[in-house]
Amino acid sequence: MKKVDMTNVQEAGSSTRLPAGAYICKITNVEDFTDKEYLKVSYDIAEGDFAGHFEAIRKDHSDWAWVGAYVKSYKAKALPMFKRFCSAVSGSNAGYVFDGNVNADEKTLIGKQIGLLLGEEEYYGNDGNKKTRLYVAREFSVDKLADQKVPALKTIKDDAPDGFQAADLAKEQLPFS
Numbered sequence: 001m002k003k004v005d006m007t008n009v010q011e012a013g014s015s016t017r018l019p020a021g022a023y024i025c026k027i028t029n030v031e032d033f034t035d036k037e038y039l040k041v042s043y044d045i046a047e048g049d050f051a052g053h054f055e056a057i058r059k060d061h062s063d064w065a066w067v068g069a070y071v072k073s074y075k076a077k078a079l080p081m082f083k084r085f086c087s088a089v090s091g092s093n094a095g096y097v098f099d100g101n102v103n104a105d106e107k108t109l110i111g112k113q114i115g116l117l118l119g120e121e122e123y124y125g126n127d128g129n130k131k132t133r134l135y136v137a138r139e140f141s142v143d144k145l146a147d148q149k150v151p152a153l154k155t156i157k158d159d160a161p162d163g164f165q166a167a168d169l170a171k172e173q174l175p176f177s
Contacts, residue, residue: 018045018053018134020120022148026113027089028055028068030106039106041085042069046113070136074100084139089114091141115140121154130156 029042044054054068061067074082082100089098092113097103119137122130137151 016050016053018050018118020118020134020150022115022117022140022145022150023048023050024113024142024145025116026111027109030109032106037075038071038073040069041072041109043114043116044068085114088139088141091143113142115142115145115148117148117150119151119154122156124156 023045024047025043026046027041028044029040031040033040042054045051057064057067072078072082072085086098086100089109089112090096092115096108096112098109098112116136117138117140118134120132121135122132125131132153135154138148140148
């Protein structure tokens with residue numbers, strides 16, 4: 001093994017997995033990708049037992065750029081979902097309006113509250129094994145927290161079209177690798 005200096009390395013702690021559910025969140029950062037017409041919205045849990053959950057992860061793993069973040073597209077086809085996002089933020093923050101038009105400065109979203117319904121979905125990891133992760137299923141105004149129902153687990157089929165299996169591929173040597 002190559003020798004490594006761990007003198008100034010803090011040992012990783014154990015983290016609690018955030019369960020699927022409805023949360024009052026705070027928007028911590030927003031980046032606008034105008035060429036692709038989407039906002040990258042970073043958030044964290046604002047209240048309850050899991051407050052600060054994603055900030056704690058980002059502190060230990062600064063290279064995990066997408067932890068506690070998701071994309072909100074404002075392409076023409078996605079405008080109904082973008083409008084739901086705008087309404088959820090506006091409805092969660094008294095006197096604040098974000099409409100993507102007249103009030104469209106994405107940086108004003110930072111620090112605002114929003115309700116997020118987090119669901120779980122399956123995916124294949126780089127090792128070919130089926131895993132689960134959280135995704136933002138829907139935004140809502142924070143006053144609607146009690147009305148939210150956790151969506152069922154989004155599963156993936158074990159066999160893909162044409163017999164392709166991601167798990168099988170991960171076990172094989174690729175001729176071009």
